[in-house]
Amino acid sequence: ETLASERERVIERSAMAEKGEDVKLLGFWASPFTRRVEMALKLKGVPYDYLEQDIVNKSPLLLQLNPVYKKVPVLVHKGKHIPESHLILEYIDQTWKQNPILPQDPYEKAMALFWAKFVDEQVGPVGFKAVVKAEKGIEVAIEEARELFTFLEKEVTGKDFFGGKTLGFLDMVAGSMIPFCIARSWEGMGIDMIPEDKFPELNRWIKNLKEVEIVRECIPPKEKQIEHMKKVAERIKSA
């Protein structure tokens, strides 16, 4: 980035702060759902206050702002509070128009929403929880997870990012969930879930992600997260 554009961003940020555009984000450092919201806020150049939450002993603030699900992340903006990471990403995209996150074309947008739902509702649980539990044995668990990754491999083929030339909604969702969350659990378990020879496109996408500054700023520290995922795995196994 040039000095001029960096200066523009600083000016814009102070203008926003003056307008009372106070944005607060309640989150948890290891939560992919929180991290993707941070990616979006950084992409848009929106300054925000980050409030780290204890997700075991939940604060009165969290319970007040997300009474239905009692979960992070929650975005607070102009007195309104928005839960659920997908909703927050879309809210951010519609409120701050620079650097669009979601595709403009209705069909492309529908695809992005579809795959994002697939990542969070299928890939996440099958790629992590099911592997930890390995009810039918670890080999089967890995095979079933890889079946899902095959869909994503196809989706990103020939593209720098799921969003095309630049980072988009699905990249933030899949990026926060896969390489920078559940992959840390695979590393902890000694599993090579998406080897380069079987998933060249996904691996290329991960390399591309790591080169984006705002993504790098939103990756939980590796060793700390591997330990965290091990603890979560223990809880799952003993449940």
Next chain:
Amino acid sequence: MPHRSNIGKRINVSHPILLSFLTHSHAPKLSVSDKMASGEVKLIGAWASPFVMRPRVALNLKSVPYEFLQETFGSKSELLLKSNPVHKKIPVLLHADKPVCESNIIVEYIDETWSSSGPSLLPSLPYDRAMARFWAAYIDEKWFVALRNFLKAEGEEEKKAVIAEFEEGNALLEKAFIDCSKGKPFFNGDHIGYLDISLGSFLAWLRVTELAASYKLLDEAKTPSLCKWADHFCNDPAVKPVMPETAKLAEFAKKIFAKPQA
């Protein structure tokens, strides 16, 4: 009367008389030059599915003619498997042969593609949109699950627990309705929208469950606004033709939930 093809189970709803019955009297004509909206529209689904009902209501609200491709219960067509290889589920919208899956995503797609036709299905303000989507997701993830659990519940204790959960959800939705509708008849205001469709599509199944259990799940005393809303929803011309008849649905429910012979 809908023209019923002898080949397969397709119902052609682009028949002029049926279409005029379905549309609002002052819906603007579709612009022929509207590139986004051009292309044949088909919907793979089944009459009894609440998820399938959602895009049907949306297409009616937008006056979009479509071919309804009914799946046979118990089997999945080649077209369905090809169009939704990930989930292999209905509904699937095919627009110029491009598939769109997941009922709420389809409704949003319909709203954006035919934006110049009929009412807007989603609010325009970002926060209001977020809330509409939030409650729609809640309805699928929590409310409907409680309804399904009620059907499956055995024994007094389990039934009591499920009812409590369900009524808690109803109370939330009653409040959400008051917040979203701002005094108007629908969650979306003057016209049916995304959230109305998401909840309204379950009303027929709700009625069937009430009959089977002899229990009022939607009670005027507890959720007066929701009950009024339900009435408005069911009587809307975009909804009536695609809302399953309670008796027919009850028969169907008996068939699919019949316990297998020991």
